[in-house]
Amino acid sequence: MNALEVKDLTKTFEVGKTLFSRGLGVKAVRRMSFEVRDGETLGIVGESGCGKSTLARMLVGLLPSTEGEIKIEGKVQDKASPREFGQMIQYVFQDPISSLNPRKTIRQIMETPLKRLHGMGKAERDKRISEIFASVNLREEFLSRYPHEFSGGQAQRIGIARALAAAARILILDEPVSALDVSVQAQVLNLLADLKLKFGLTYLFISHDLAVVEAVSDRVMVLYFGTIVEVGPADAIFKQAKHPYTKLLANSAPVVGRPLEAPKQKGDELPDPLNPPSGCPFAKRCIYATEICETIDPALMEMGEGHFAACHNPIRG
Amino acid sequence: MIQFLNLLFRNRLAGLGAGMLVLILLIALITPVLPLPDPNITATADRFMSPFSEGHLLGTDHLGRDLLSRLLSGTRLSLAVGVAAALIATVIGSSIGIVAGFLGGRTDNIIMRLVDMLMAFPYILLALAIVAALGPGLNNALIAVAAVNVPFFARNIRGVTVGLANKEFVDAARLNGMSNGQIIFSEILPNVLPVIVIAMSTTIGWMILETAGLSFLGLGSQPPQADLGSMLGEARAALITFPHTSVVPGIMIFLIVMSINLLGDGVRDAIDPRLKSGALSRPLPATIVERKEVPPTPDKDLLSLQELRTEFHVGERVYKAVGGVSLKVNKGECLGIIGESGSGKSVTALSVMGLVASPPGKIVGGTVSFQGKDLVGASYNELRSLRGDRVAYIFQDPLSTLHPLYTVGDQLIEAMQAHRSVPQKDAQARAVELLEAVRIPNAAQRVKNYPHEMSGGMRQRVSIAMALANEPDVIIADEPTTALDVTVQAQILSLLNDLRRERDLAIVFITHDFGVVAQLCDRVAVMYAGQIVEEGPTAAILDDPQHPYTKRLMACVPELGGGKRELHAIAGLPPAVDQLPQGCAFAARCEFAQEVCRQGGIMLEPKGERAVRCLFPVNADQIEVTL
Ligand SMILES: Nc1ncnc2c1ncn2[C@@H]1O[C@H](COP(=O)(O)OP(=O)(O)OP(=O)(O)O)[C@@H](O)[C@H]1O
Ligand code: SF4
Ligand code: SF4
Ligand SMILES: [Mg+2]
Numbered sequence: 001m002n003a004l005e006v007k008d009l010t011k012t013f014e015v016g017k018t019l020f021s022r023g024l025g026v027k028a029v030r031r032m033s034f035e036v037r038d039g040e041t042l043g044i045v046g047e048s049g050c051g052k053s054t055l056a057r058m059l060v061g062l063l064p065s066t067e068g069e070i071k072i073e074g075k076v077q078d079k080a081s082p083r084e085f086g087q088m089i090q091y092v093f094q095d096p097i098s099s100l101n102p103r104k105t106i107r108q109i110m111e112t113p114l115k116r117l118h119g120m121g122k123a124e125r126d127k128r129i130s131e132i133f134a135s136v137n138l139r140e141e142f143l144s145r146y147p148h149e150f151s152g153g154q155a156q157r158i159g160i161a162r163a164l165a166a167a168a169r170i171l172i173l174d175e176p177v178s179a180l181d182v183s184v185q186a187q188v189l190n191l192l193a194d195l196k197l198k199f200g201l202t203y204l205f206i207s208h209d210l211a212v213v214e215a216v217s218d219r220v221m222v223l224y225f226g227t228i229v230e231v232g233p234a235d236a237i238f239k240q241a242k243h244p245y246t247k248l249l250a251n252s253a254p255v256v257g258r259p260l261e262a263p264k265q266k267g268d269e270l271p272d273p274l275n276p277p278s279g280c281p282f283a284k285r286c287i288y289a290t291e292i293c294e295t296i297d298p299a300l301m302e303m304g305e306g307h308f309a310a311c312h313n314p315i316r317g
Numbered sequence: 318m319i320q321f322l323n324l325l326f327r328n329r330l331a332g333l334g335a336g337m338l339v340l341i342l343l344i345a346l347i348t349p350v351l352p353l354p355d356p357n358i359t360a361t362a363d364r365f366m367s368p369f370s371e372g373h374l375l376g377t378d379h380l381g382r383d384l385l386s387r388l389l390s391g392t393r394l395s396l397a398v399g400v401a402a403a404l405i406a407t408v409i410g411s412s413i414g415i416v417a418g419f420l421g422g423r424t425d426n427i428i429m430r431l432v433d434m435l436m437a438f439p440y441i442l443l444a445l446a447i448v449a450a451l452g453p454g455l456n457n458a459l460i461a462v463a464a465v466n467v468p469f470f471a472r473n474i475r476g477v478t479v480g481l482a483n484k485e486f487v488d489a490a491r492l493n494g495m496s497n498g499q500i501i502f503s504e505i506l507p508n509v510l511p512v513i514v515i516a517m518s519t520t521i522g523w524m525i526l527e528t529a530g531l532s533f534l535g536l537g538s539q540p541p542q543a544d545l546g547s548m549l550g551e552a553r554a555a556l557i558t559f560p561h562t563s564v565v566p567g568i569m570i571f572l573i574v575m576s577i578n579l580l581g582d583g584v585r586d587a588i589d590p591r592l593k594s595g596a597l598s599r600p601l602p603a604t605i606v607e608r609k610e611v612p613p614t615p616d617k618d619l620l621s622l623q624e625l626r627t628e629f630h631v632g633e634r635v636y637k638a639v640g641g642v643s644l645k646v647n648k649g650e651c652l653g654i655i656g657e658s659g660s661g662k663s664v665t666a667l668s669v670m671g672l673v674a675s676p677p678g679k680i681v682g683g684t685v686s687f688q689g690k691d692l693v694g695a696s697y698n699e700l701r702s703l704r705g706d707r708v709a710y711i712f713q714d715p716l717s718t719l720h721p722l723y724t725v726g727d728q729l730i731e732a733m734q735a736h737r738s739v740p741q742k743d744a745q746a747r748a749v750e751l752l753e754a755v756r757i758p759n760a761a762q763r764v765k766n767y768p769h770e771m772s773g774g775m776r777q778r779v780s781i782a783m784a785l786a787n788e789p790d791v792i793i794a795d796e797p798t799t800a801l802d803v804t805v806q807a808q809i810l811s812l813l814n815d816l817r818r819e820r821d822l823a824i825v826f827i828t829h830d831f832g833v834v835a836q837l838c839d840r841v842a843v844m845y846a847g848q849i850v851e852e853g854p855t856a857a858i859l860d861d862p863q864h865p866y867t868k869r870l871m872a873c874v875p876e877l878g879g880g881k882r883e884l885h886a887i888a889g890l891p892p893a894v895d896q897l898p899q900g901c902a903f904a905a906r907c908e909f910a911q912e913v914c915r916q917g918g919i920m921l922e923p924k925g926e927r928a929v930r931c932l933f934p935v936n937a938d939q940i941e942v943t944l
Pocket of ligand 2 (some may be wrong): 289313
């Protein structure tokens with residue numbers, strides 16, 4: 001069973017729109033299709049501006065898609081409201097502090113999903129909050145405090161607790177640890193792993209940190225310029241990268257014991273979203289580019305077991 | 318709330334305003350029960366009696382009406398109308414602002430264009446036009462004053478709401494099943510309320526004045542009813558001959574508006590959190606120095622810190638951000654400082670050139686010696702001549718060092734000319750050279766770009782070029798690649814590495830990434846709670862960390878190529894630097910901690926090239942950390 005299926009999902013933003021004229025279309029997400037299996041952690045990596053957050057916001061219904069189809073647990077979600085989405089799929093935000101309303105107590109924050117999504121009564125809510133707090137290792141005395149009294153790591157636990165309260169089976173984790181210190185980051189990642197086992201959750205884990213993604217994911221999807229350029233098993237995708245961009249990412253990550261040398265690439269500019277290239281969007285930076293790359297945008301093709309890449313000249317070996 | 322009142326009344330003027338206002342309000346409240354003659358009874362025989370005449374404490378006006386009685390009932394009326402106008406303007410204006418800001422898009426566009434149109438009319442003309450259209454009368458004056466103030470509230474509140482509507486907690490509320498209306502009331506409103514209160518408390522005085530103005534022109538309250546404005550208007554004819562008839566209401570208007578404005582400013586200052594930390598007081602150009610003793614300065618290293626201590630004094634609290642740091646760096650060498658957030662890395666770096674914001678920052682001990690000269694005791698002029706010239710900084714956010722309104726070329730030229738006179742032409746050529754040195758393609762064209770026309774990586778290259786402009790001896794880079802994508806980070810790191818080789822630069826590189834340290838730095842210092850806990854050659858420390866913290870911290874970091882795995886977290890949090898424990902700061906989280914660890918300060922023990930601040934260092938041959 002697939003927890004989530006996405007087909008040809010596209011998002012076009014209109015920029016420079018005024019009252020009188022239609023703006024230009026910027027394609028932030030371009031015909032993405034993928035699926036997330038039940039109980040799986042799918043890692044999503046890519047550089048800033050590649051469409052990670054736009055994709056995530058469409059999946060939870062915070063942003064309407066321009067085209068395409070989202071199927072959650074087998075059901076097509078075309079006209080679903082955020083409220084319906086909220087019971088099936090939840091979001092954990094990058095900035096833990098700003099995801100909590102500064103003027104509400106933690107109890108009020110925790111009660112919202114229980115009340116609004118599940119219509120629970122007072123006694124039932126209190127019981128549920130105690131259970132959830134116990135499972136994310138938070139003390140109940142925190143419930144009467146305000147968000148600014150917490151450290152980033154604690155605030156992120158509260159954000160996770162809120163997502164659990166909605167009782168959704170799928171969590172989108174949008175850079176959940178990038179605002180945290182490494183020692184706290186590991187605490188939160190381990191907590192997420194425990195919760196997943198305990199509640200049978202499915203994760204979409206978005207991050208720009210390749211090592212973190214590799215450490216927590218079953219499969220990894222690499223995005224570039226709004227499309228999926230490679231997807232494959234976490235233990236193979238960086239080691240045996242097929243797409244030149246994945247390889248560039250993997251070689252750029254600072255690793256203890258590897259000499260410092262910027263990996264080869266032709267330029268470092270992303271394509272202009274207002275004027276997208278007709279061929280492979282990576283062609284301007286790619287050292288493997290050939291003539292065909294300038295004209296034909298490559299499609300995802302299987303290049304190993306469960307390993308797909310969109311490239312005319314994939315790296316072999 | 319109590320804290321708020323304390324803060325409010327610490328401001329004497331606000332206290333005075335509040336006192337005066339309470340008094341005026343009290344009098345206005347009890348006016349109906351005071352034994353006063355009817356304010357509207359005329360007695361032409363008693364016209365223009367002077368103050369302190371019998372039966373008329375403040376005298377009488379041109380129709381012989383008792384001035385005191387008219388004054389008090391006029392005050393009541395003016396206050397009531399002014400407050401009503403303010404409330405109406407606040408409620409309508411804020412609602413418009415919240416709805417426009419929250420919904421955004423087309424709705425926002427249309428609403429705000431309408432508001433702009435209202436604002437385009439001169440204020441008083443608009444009020445006059447409204448009264449002219451509706452006809453004179455107090456109610457219509459009230460409507461007019463409220464209407465002309467609506468745009469002010471709408472604009473201000475919209476601005477704040479737009480900021481809030483994009484906050485992640487609003488998204489979270491949506492996902493938790495709240496409707497737009499519920500979000501506005503329970504998420505947005507509580508957060509804009511302080512702004513509404515500030516806006517109202519600073520404008521209500523003017524609204525009272527405007528209502529009085531309309532009445533003065535005969536467009537507000539109609540005779541015989543008195544408000545302060547109409548009293549003034551009626552007294553105008555006798556301004557020279559019987560000045561008391563105009564002075565009396567005049568003083569009252571003055572007192573009301575003054576007290577409200579003093580209080581309003583006080584409220585604004587007390588609510589504005591920037592004032593709470595005292596941060597609005599302008600920082601000094603160099604950090605305050607208050608050293609008890611001045612240690613001797615060794616002169617053999619290019620840049621060296623000895624026992625540097627920097628503290629922040631905020632109210633009663635003392636944050637020991639840097640608690641005795643010793644470091645050194647020489648030509649062509651790269652020293653890494655690694656540590657978690659709040660461990661004092663940035664404050665250490667900023668202390669070198671006296672750049673820590675003062676107040677609240679203070680250097681309370683130690684020395685910073687640059688080529689044998691103590692910089693901590695140096696004058697501001699000496700520091701300024703070294704800043705950016707011999708010692709340059711690169712920060713995490715290049716936009717904080719680049720000015721958005723000048724081209725990068727102009728900024729490079731300015732950086733050079735700040736320290737020595739360079740002919741414009743040479744400076745221009747040099748600016749291009751610098752951009753080429755940081756590997757910006759097509760440098761001759763790029764010098765003409767503004768910072769916003771460049772990508773994040775390009776901008777960071779430009780800030781490196783700025784740092785190189787005067788051929789400095791030392792570059793202090795505070796997390797220069799943290800905000801960049803990995804592919805760009807790799808390029809910037811290798812650029813810095815090449816530059817130090819080519820130019821024999823000394824680099825102090827602050828980071829929280831072991832991978833970066835391993836690739837770039839010759840030596841590394843690990844900081845925890847304001848102190849260095851371990852220091853030495855990078856390879857030695859990474860292969861064989863001896864401080865328990867270093868070892869645990871390294872185990873927390875996943876490394877690429879390790880596959881799916883569990884990470885080793887360190888339980889707990891670092892101590893707050895205003896409540897440091899006695900003894901070892903890591904003791905609460907350390908698995909080797911013994912009683913002695915908690916007793917006294919622990920020294921950084923040198924061992925050959927390395928140094929460790931721990932009583933029971935981990936040895937290389939000891940078994941793996943058990944978890
Ligand atoms: N203006 C200030 N007023 C009060 N305390 C301050 C101020 N600036 C810094 N501090 C305190 O000094 C300590 C050290 O801060 P510093 O910025 O040096 O940490 P850091 O190691 O650079 O952290 P990061 O990795 O987050 O940049 C912190 O506890 C911080 O709260
Ligand atoms: S399709 Fe061509 S340009 Fe694109 S990544 Fe593959 S080789 Fe490079
Ligand atoms: S001094 Fe003691 S508590 Fe501190 S790190 Fe060493 S063993 Fe641990
Ligand atoms: Mg810092």
